[in-house]
Amino acid sequence: MSSEEPEIKKQKTMSQILRICTHSGSFHADEALAVFMLRLLPKWKDATLKRSRNPEDWENSDIVVDVGATYDGVKFFDHHQRGFTETFNDTFKTKLSSAGLVYKHFGKEIIGEIIDERNDQSVLELLYIKVYKEIIEAIDANDNGINKYANDIDESPRFKDRSITLPSIVANLNPFWNEDNSDESYDRQFLIASEVIGNAFVNVVKNLGLSWLPAKKVVEEAFNKRFETHSSGSILILDQFAPWKDHLYEIEKSHDSFGKTLYVLFADASNNWRISTVPISGGSFENRKPLPENWRGLRDDALSKESGVEGCVFVHAAGFIGGAKTKEAVLKLAELSL
Template structure:
């Protein structure tokens, strides 16, 4: 038998209520989910999400539609139901790691809150998770029920949430490795990693001078990658030389004078060689450009 009853609203759903239920799945091994706007069922529920007009976390009430909302972050982004759920359960979902929970909030939760609350400015453009979730709602041409689409959306959101948690945990666990590489760099503009680890957040936090990262690929060759001007940006501090754009094999070897040069992406953000020494030579040439 389900241990508790969770209520969220019926009908059309959005990313905030879908991800809220996905998050609660990680907390409660079993529960009965009711999608309704019936006030009596809402009153009787153990946890109420995105409906009911109350924010009382100690009483299991997590709505943000009431007058005055349910608070906002320091950056001005209001909380949606997902943000409210994450405030209470995020650290628990992340196995007690507050740093991981905070990273997931910054990268996932706050973006969904912003879109749901109409604060989309500053959120990355393109197809968003919120839009993707909305597409699980049945169209007017489909003979399906909203609840079926909701269940499918929650399954999808659960997988996405788990990957965000894993990614955040990996990045935080790699922090010490990247910090030591920055400290040990012979040239502070070129950071060498002995194994690939997530580096962007740490490099941006600890080094203003770094321009390139050099690291081994999973196939044994080596890569050089330009560092973006800020996390998430497609603009690099210093792109690789324009003459290398899109070249590979002999064409790149002739251009660079490096006998084992393999490729350079047309976007000039990554290139590679067979050996470490040759990749460092690429870095030397790029710095001199």
């Protein structure tokens, strides 16, 4: 065997290592997340990272994010160039950042890597849209300077941001103005920021894919049995507690019965039962039908005496939730509340 052969193999291996490039200097949430998302994919898992504003470094890289003033969906994923108006799809109005661009092209594959749902295209499609709504769109908006509200009096937000307070956290990981401002310092801090926002992203995807999505089946089963529970069809009993509000609204709409569910019953962690009113809309504090005013703020025997139902535990003073010791008791509370 030639003495040169190991060196040739080493050179070949080095040449196969892919290179990701983003800009140097101060960093933001969008490119920190974009780099992290790429590295979730097998193709880019072992890629090197170059942070540079030098066009020669862009040319020598395999993918370039948030720099280069070019977007082609293949190698260049920048959004700063004049005339850039790309959105996630025709439904969304928020202009994409580098995170949104990477997610738009690789999102389904990224989700498949996180929750191992590569073969179920219907699940991937549902989560692809949901993850964008829940976290990516807000990062796109933040980086592009888009306000959550269209104007000062508009009560309808343009996008959701409950999953992120991350842009400011990432920004605060930049080196301070009065400490080491070398490229090495920025590069070191960028890797920390990428891990912070990347892990938050992974947790959102896992929550949606492994918790939120399976909950849909629980809510659907309760909805399909609603007339068995009560002739009005306005009371649902969950076989087990699961996040139900988002799913309920969508299921109601698909059955042309939006607004008709008034109470949802489920067991709590202590094996007591809860009766929950249904908000008018997601995030609203106003309910479709609050629990009776004369029950509100009462507990135990006082509540049982006032309602005529044995085994009551409480009704919240605001009338949006209550509890009892058995399923039969909360169902009776729901029936009386109708």
